[in-house]
Amino acid sequence: MVELKSKLIAQAHTEGFDLARICRPWDVPQVPERLAAFLGEGRHGQMGWLAERSHWRGDPAALWPEARSVIMLGESYTPEHDPLEVLDWPELGAISVYAQNKDYHDLVKKRLKRLARWLIAETSDDTAVKVFVDTAPVPEKPLGEAAGLGWQGKHTNLVSRDMGSWFFIGSIFTTLEIEPDAAEIDHCGSCRACLDICPTNAFPAPYQLDARRCISYLTIEHHGPVAPELRALMGNRIYGCDDCLAVCPWNKFAQEAREVRYHARSDLVAPPLAELAELDDAAFRTKFSGSPIKRIGRDRFLRNVLYAIGNSGRMSLMDSARQHVDAPDPTVADAAQWAVQRLKDAAKEME
Structure with missing residues (x-):
């Protein structure tokens, strides 16, 4: 053996x-x-x-x-790029690295x-x-x-x-008996980088996760409206969240992906929110064919995009939100209405 x-x-x-x-x-x-x-x-x-x-x-x-x-x-x-950079560009969408191809x-x-x-x-x-x-x-x-x-x-x-x-x-x-390897031990030490960067405080304690506050869960698994107090904390993250992964110091030893199909598609590294808001169901399915994003469906994805638009503070995205305020899907309509109001509020604060 x-x-x-x-x-x-x-x-x-x-x-x-x-x-x-x-x-x-x-x-x-x-x-x-x-x-x-x-x-x-x-x-x-x-x-x-x-x-x-x-x-x-x-x-x-x-x-x-x-x-x-x-x-x-x-x-x-x-990834070949820094997945946190897109967070500084609120008019663009942040997609988790694993879903960029x-x-x-x-x-x-x-x-x-x-x-x-x-x-x-x-x-x-x-x-x-x-x-x-x-x-x-x-x-x-x-x-x-x-x-x-x-x-x-x-x-x-x-x-x-x-x-x-x-x-x-x-x-x-x-069913084969194969000699097992030794378990790995914890090497986190006193580091708290992953805990401290979490936008929604999804870690009640080290080594514990409350998925209900995790942006990956909220944008992918959670159906229906996201709690209003969490929407603003999601920023421009529209599918998943890599913050806690990206800041880990052990990434300095990470090896580049050998599989080219894991390398990010250029159109998914930082896609414009305005373009994503225009996708109808057919266009959504075409754009995300072969992608894990496709499984959440266009309406849930659009909900996420609209939350990001509301968080952007960009009045140039107002029309992108307004076009969905009467959407057939109530969650999409709610997200659009929230985005419109949030942009209006941001504009008032700038006056």
Whole structure:
């Protein structure tokens, strides 16, 4: 098995993964208690599936009792630009780095499947495997920590000494017994950069997240109107938020993404809000074909764009907001009306 593990790691790198480590499904004993506390506080917001499948997410071994090893993989998507720069340009939209090109779910899953097929070919047709990438009740970050990919930082995301914060993770569960790697230890020290930069104070304490205040959650998972007191704090972030990832000091060791389909599309690095406000459903689907942004739909995306317009303070964007005040979707109409009023208020303050 030692020789197989070495060959497996080498093959993972050949397939495009930058990190490959092994743990066992039961190596995350802390997850049930932490998950129960998170759900008990209601911090999952509208993400009901976290509660509905908590018995699996809290115990990976229960997801597939026959599994004996979990192969944890990491793949870099380090940006070539500073994702915080766009925040200084309120007439432009800020899109999370991971969504500035192709949907990573599709790309990572294809790599996982190729690696899983290789593993079966190298061992036996009796070898069973299951691949997962962010779409099943798998506690990927705790498993990543257990396998040694990195540690869950104070922002609750996985941080690697080799990759910083910019990497996707996926997993292959298998019935094979493969020697596990040592878990990673916490290297955050006294640093609070990720906690202090959060625009909405979404971290009640280090290593704790209240998704209901997280801009990534609000712009992607939350449906319906966002609470008025949070809208102004969202700035020009229209899909996700990278603030806590971008300021991590460990990013100085991050490796540039090898996969060109993770490199940002020029039109998504800092798109003009006025242009995005003009997208009808067909244009939205065309522009974001193959992008993770497409899954939230045009109306939710437009809601985010309108909040950003309201926060911009740019009277030049008034018409972009006004055209949607009578939108068929009540959430879009509400966002447009809020944006118009906010721009008017900003204009008065300038007088």
